[in-house]
Amino acid sequence: MSQLLPVIVLAIFVIIFGVTLLFLASLISEKAPDNEVQDESYECGLPSDTSGPTKIPIKFYLTAILFILFDIEIIFMYPWALTYNDFLNGGAGVYILASMGVFLAVFVFGLFWEIKSKALEWE
């Protein structure tokens, strides 16, 4: 906890800082008049058309999901990188490289499969 307390204090401080500034700005600034045109979504001056559901390409979700999977594979490499020198000093260098090599081979296969399957292609 002793390590985490300053982080929490700083986070709270940033929030207070931001909220105070927003509050000050709202005190000083001119109030918005009741203006229907201004209240509309800004769409470059054209009559607003934010009614229908917005169509969003499925690619964004696919990208996010694939990101999660690859991110975890990368996270698995962090403890490996951290202990790599310990394993080397213990004379198990080939073992640790080979075990990560198998994992990386699966990773590389997955990445190239995704690239080949055009899942990562935009437009």
Place this chain on the structure above:
Amino acid sequence: MGIDSFEFTVNLLKMIVIFMMMVQIVPLLVWVERRGSAFIQNRLGPNRVGPLGLMQLLADAVKFLTKQEFVPGRGYPALFYIAPVVAMIPAALAFGAIPLSMPVNVDAFDWLGQHWGPYVFKFQSYEIGIGIVFVLGVSSLAAFGVLLAGYGSNNKYALFGALRASAQTISYELAMGLAIVGVILLFGSFNFADIVNAQAAPLNFMLAGHKVELGFLPNWGIFFQPLGAVILFAAMFAETNRLPFDLPEAEGELVAGYHTEYAGFKFNMFFIGEYGHMLVASALMVTFYFGGYTLYPFLTPETAPKIMAPIAAMFGWSTTSTAVSLLGALLLHVVLLVKMVIFLWIFIHVRWTLPRFRYDQLMDLGWRKMLPWALFNTIATAVLILVMRHNWGA
């Protein structure tokens, strides 16, 4: 945060000062960016208000404060107001974990009729044991500020800008994470202080089981990880949403992206977040690849206090180790700042030099070029470390 009230107060003040430094550097960087872009494009830039146009910053601040308060009629006010505050937090928290100089040793002293024991103050807001993972974890929250802004505005341009921004941020996070694996492999630690201290030495590596030392070069990461450094730096551009990767706010197609509906101080807070990320990015680059706050043959945590000792004596400050240690830390802090300024200038120069990518080119670069290259960098580093340590003769 501290065992007694003195240590607690100093740590708290230190934290606030570092955060305020980060906030105050934003208008300065904006000024540098405007003057710099004018210089690059052979214009004059802001030069009317005050000397060199420096008072422009104050004028801007006044304008920000007095700008009309506005929430889009269709939007979600709660999310709309939270978003700019959320956008500031990740950069501030990440910047706090990066060491800005060597620790300051404060001797025991008597004050206010009380004895205050010896202290060691870190030159950073807080030290987290797993520094790198902490910074990565906190800065991965940056996507939320953008997504909240896009959704809270309830505007098609804003929503698309937000989606593009978050998709781009997470795509480049992969290449960034993999490039950092190379650094961890090299130094064998998650801790920033360990990484910096390892670089304050002559260039040394193992070759066929023997230690080779090149005394005239510092032991900087860039000599071992040139490819990783390039990948990390490019990924940092995408993380900060700056040109050539500023698709989220591509003016030609999306008005202004996720901050289309924002004005005044709320808009300024997004700027603080963006420039804060730039600061974090350049601090990370310097810490990982360019020796952090050290400059090996001349300025290291050992030599800096010795250099500053005569100066402390000259000013008549008692040459206790406290004053000397503080001056030495400040000297090393200046070293870090100079290195960071170089990177910040590269950020600005690139923005005004390179054209914007197309979105498919951007994703293509992130997933199909940088990710495989980062993988190659990791594998090559691991294999090289193993092969070079092996004693082939015996």
Place this chain on the structure above:
Amino acid sequence: MLSIETFLHVGLAHYIFLSGILFSFGMIAVLMRKNVIVMLMGVELMLNAVNLSFIAFSKESGNLNGHIMVFFVMTIAAAEAGVGLALAVAIYKKFHEVNIRFFEHLRG
């Protein structure tokens, strides 16, 4: 038995209790919410509650197998969320509906 000491001396039991509360919240979300996505969020909450108890046990017994197990659970949970959301998006694209009641008609 229940003295002030029991509350002030935070030990394993407190964390297990907290984890139990979070787990039941997650379970209530899965059983009672209508929205498929919120149900998936309930699953995540349950898995995280279990993770908390793993870590608490690991600290108490001083061995790190619990940490490894949490690592694995996180991996599986993220994979589960990925597949679940991919399915939800696929279903939404076709039927424009996320109410769980609706999926009773998904037969054949």
Place this chain on the structure above:
Amino acid sequence: MWEAIAFYSLAFFLVFFAFKTITVPNPIHAALYLVLTMIGLGAAFFNLGAQFIAGVQMIVYAGAVMVLFVMVLMLFDLKAELRSFSKGLFSGGLKVMSAALLAGLAIGAANSSVAILDTQDAAKPTMDVTRQLGILLYTKYLYAFEALGILLLAVAVGVVAVSRIKGGTHAQH
């Protein structure tokens, strides 16, 4: 004393955020409260000495999985539901009771195992926890680790396949 204050404030926020997650009608708000819950759990892990796991929690859950949830909810663009829970007061009560019963059983079972654990003398790790974790992961749990790599590959392939589903028996158009 400080430990108790830290624990209870953390526990209060965790329970509050988790409660809001499952009760707010608007799914986007639920997702945002869940983000806060995840960050709080990360803090709890950190507090329990699992620093690396806390970092992974932040990166994977708060930074990746929840971003995906929020993005998906933005696609759906759901208006806030009038009622967050499904119909049926009786079955609802039954469900709450069964959840509470299960939680009670789990806590009871765990507490009885606490008594067993207390008899062992807990050998506190001397080495850096993260380093120990790495060594354990790549020696004792190597096969599980490799299997997870293959699982992730299978999931990645499956997700791409699911995202390409077209047609089907119940398609409305």
